[in-house]
Amino acid sequence: MTIEARGALSREAVLEAAARLVKEHGPDALTMRRLAAELGTAVTSIYWHVGGREALLDALVERTVAELGEIRPCAGTPEQRVVGVARALRRQLRDHPHLVALVHERGLTERMFLPAQQVLVCEAHAAGLRGARAAEFVRAVQFQVVGHVLVERNRERAPVQHPGEEELWGAETAGADPALARALARPVDTERLFVTSVRALVRSLLPQPPAMPTRPADAAG
Amino acid sequence: MTIEARGALSREAVLEAAARLVKEHGPDALTMRRLAAELGTAVTSIYWHVGGREALLDALVERTVAELGEIRPCAGTPEQRVVGVARALRRQLRDHPHLVALVHERGLTERMFLPAQQVLVCEAHAAGLRGARAAEFVRAVQFQVVGHVLVERNRERAPVQHPGEEELWGAETAGADPALARALARPVDTERLFVTSVRALVRSLLPQPPAMPTRPADAAG
């Protein structure tokens, strides 16, 4: 439909049109023929500039990863900062569902997390964690955050569930704990669960500052 | 190539052939035409028995989810049992990469976890957790496990990384903590990280028993 400004078809123009196509109509809409129509060129011209479909997707995904990977530091305690980084990353991933779908499919969701690693390392150090233990902390958080986002996406794509949590946790299955059954029958508050989980992980893996007077939590690495 | 035993093409036979095709050659190999050739029938016969490709995939995935979702209880402390369930589920997912790829694509990885929910509820109760807090625990573990598996898959599908952790954490970036840099430059031991993370989450969210008499030397893997 929309014909691009003609003349001098460039690699950049192709990528831009491809990105727009994906953003507006989803990854499936990105076919070589449709893209060519959008650009007002022959299908084969695209091959000259960016190569085949795989190469085009590679370039598109690389672009997205670089853009969304940017991370800016926050303030607060180490725990708060880690949660902040996690939430920022999650938001960016959720704000571009179609482009990120491509990133997921190509297995590069993880790759996007690399810039955030540095921030996490700082927080680990600030909390007194070093060496292999710090590395483990960084990776645990990384897997946790990316994993959560992938699960959310998985849930959103899921068709109608077939027992489904609602039926599975109906009145009689509840047994001795109706409050739990009610909670599990409700849809998940993913934002809340996300923060809870990240916080729980951080609290277990990061040495906690003395803070409360009651009992000394070990400050030793 | 391999022609099925002819006569009386059934829905079951179609599903079985489709499953074998996916298992042996991956989801991309499952085309209507190839499947028909494998069965020794006309392409259109498949449409009569199972409907179009989407319906076929639905049936296939439903089947896989039901098979892999089975869960058998283990022994030990609540923490050990939760970790046991988590590991069992992870193993099953990793043992059938091709079929599970279909499950992932259709957004049903999560659905497979439903049977395990009951086990987790028991453990939550055994540890003295009830109501909404127990529900939160169950879901946190669920997201954690499924998320980890999805991340692992994501990593495996990823092409060559482009800074890549190795370069990113080369000698000079390390700064004050060369041990950490070395650890992050090494490939991840996903099994170990998985157990560490699940354990960390459980320890944060599950009320811990008094246990040791002297003092809890926590966090030590």
Place this chain on the structure above:
DNA sequence: ACCTGAACACCGTTCAAGT
């Protein structure tokens, strides 16, 4: 009820030919 082939409307990719 079950199976068929032909046909339709799509794909991605290649290639010889143009300027």
Place this chain on the structure above:
DNA sequence: ACCTGAACACCGTTCAAGT
């Protein structure tokens, strides 16, 4: 160097026709 149309080898799906 850049762009083109024609052609190839695939797709999933529909449909009228067979038994």
